[in-house]
Amino acid sequence: MRRVEDARTGTRARPGSPSRPAESPGPLLRPFPGLRYDPVVAGPLASLLAPPHTELDRSTRTALLASSRYVVTHLERPEYDAGPGRAVQRWLDEGALVQDEPSFYVVRQEQDGRVQHFLMGQLDVSAHDDRVHPHEGVFEQAVTARLERLETTGVDSEPVLVVDRHPWPLSWTDPAPLGRRVEVAENDRCHVEVWQLDDPDVLTELTVASATHRFLIADGHHRHAAVLRAAQRDGTPHSLLVAVADDAIEPVDLRALHRVLPRAAAQEVLRRAPRRRDVVVKNAAGVALIVDALGFEQALVVCDGASVVVECPPATGTTVGSGAWVDTVVRGFGTGNSDVRYRPDASAIWSTLGDRAAVFLPKPRVPALQELVHGGSSLGRKTTSFRPKPLAGTVLRLR
Structure with a gap:
């Protein structure tokens, strides 16, 4: 040696x-x-x-x-x-x-x-x-x-x-x-x-x-x-x-863990979002492009054939990011953990949605995560997949 x-x-x-x-x-x-x-x-x-x-x-x-x-x-x-x-x-x-x-x-x-x-x-x-x-x-x-x-x-x-x-x-x-x-x-x-x-x-x-x-x-x-x-x-x-x-x-x-959930819960996310804008998504490649461009406090909601980018309100505690806000809304609406699926593959979600809805989270990156946690903050539970x-x-x- x-x-x-x-x-x-x-x-x-x-x-x-x-x-x-x-x-x-x-x-x-x-x-x-x-x-x-x-x-x-x-x-x-x-x-x-x-x-x-x-x-x-x-x-x-x-x-x-x-x-x-x-x-x-x-x-x-x-x-x-x-x-x-x-x-x-x-x-x-x-x-x-x-x-x-x-x-x-x-x-x-x-x-x-x-x-x-x-x-x-x-x-x-x-x-x-x-x-x-x-x-x-x-x-x-x-x-x-x-x-x-x-x-x-x-x-x-x-x-x-x-x-x-x-x-x-x-x-x-x-x-x-x-x-x-x-x-x-x-x-x-x-x-x-x-x-x-x-x-x-x-x-x-x-x-x-x-x-x-x-x-x-x-x-x-x-x-x-x-x-x-x-x-x-x-x-x-x-x-x-x-x-x-x-x-x-x-x-x-490093990927985001997206949420697949009942349509009613996704509609509540849309209703509670301070700002929203409609986008055109025709296929899985379109989902990937939008997800890659999402900001830290944004999410893409696909529900009932419509696609909407929502702006989440600024975090008030140490748990930050759109995933944490979405989860708070969904839990507050009464949706149980067993009704939410967490998936890292956006393309697979798009092709298998059926009668459910999806909330796509922004793509995380390691240097940004390091900066975030060194500043004393963290993401919500089940937000990333390494x-x-x-x-x-x-x-x-x-x-």
């Missing part, structure tokens, strides 16, 4: 990077003793991985659970495992999982023709650390449930996705000079490689460098909020498995 000095990239100028605090309370990211599958006991890695739990419908989850006793989905909730004690501890005792010395990991994930690298590490979560920023609101009941699951299962079975744009001193998106490849998984859906970084110089360099970073929570808000709540409860920092995506080197795909999301099961962490 090449020495650290040979792998340096130097300082890279990155437009849009937020300013850094003059003093840092310490590293954000640390190496951890990762858990990895032993294929001799557990079977091929490709058969044990799973999409993030929020991406699984009931039938897919059922099929995964039935496919292998070691598929990672068994670790998501206590009720998915009927054995005595914690499943993760049984798997360790049976040799299905092995534990490494403290390391960072780079996961190379190729899926749908797209390659993304993730730096896997242990995030320190503290009640007074302002370097990690959620960008969406959370449901309190979901935070409570998530904390209970984490503490009951005793394992981080999938990482929280965080996005970063600040320079790293080591180019970990090219992991070969920094570590060794320890896992390869391939099936008809994806190709995954896991690289272990355990050289002491590499670990020190990345750990120290992380102190100057600020992370944007992209996916996994409820897990982060749950661990933050535990830190506040206990008066001591807690930790969480995260996968860092370097948006400056490999830009993530892609790609890291698969569950490549590397796990004991809690």
Whole structure:
């Protein structure tokens, strides 16, 4: 393996990077003793991985659970495992999982023709650390449930996705000079490689460098909020498995989560909007053009064959954006959560609307989100969709 000095990239100028605090309370990211599958006991890695739990419908989850006793989905909730004690501890005792010395990991994930690298590490979560920023609101009941699951299962079975744009001193998106490849998984859906970084110089360099970073929570808000709540409860920092995506080197795909809802709820949005203007939309391409041009406080409402761009009133609190205002109107109208569907693909929505209506939100962008959250604001719940999301099961962490 090449020495650290040979792998340096130097300082890279990155437009849009937020300013850094003059003093840092310490590293954000640390190496951890990762858990990895032993294929001799557990079977091929490709058969044990799973999409993030929020991406699984009931039938897919059922099929995964039935496919292998070691598929990672068994670790998501206590009720998915009927054995005595914690499943993760049984798997360790049976040799299905092995534990490494403290390391960072780079996961190379190729899926749908797209390659993304993730730096896997242990995030320190503290009640007074302002370097990690959620960008969406959370449901309190979901935070409570998530904390209970984490503490009951005793394992981080999938990482929280965080996005970063600040320079790293080591180019970990090219992991070969920094570590060794320890896992390869391939099936008809994806190709995954896991690289272990355990050289002491590499670990020190990345750990120290992380102190100057600020992370944007992209996916996994409820897990982060749950661990933050535990830190506040206990008066001591807690930790969480995260996968860092370097948006400056490999830009993530960030989309709005549009709303598909009953026509009456969309008509209430139109009625409550302070300003509105009719637009002509004839096809999915027209939707995409208008959505791309929407301002932060605008939305496109398609209802009863008409298309209208609405201007939302200025926000009065820290939750901002047209999505938050639309949700407030829809909830106030009495529309339940089960009556609203959240979809990132505007073209697919247009072609399948049927007798329902749609509210299309403006296209979000990572630098604008970073500026927003660093100023103390956030978007409403379920407003964005980041892609790609890291698969569950490549590397796990004991809690």
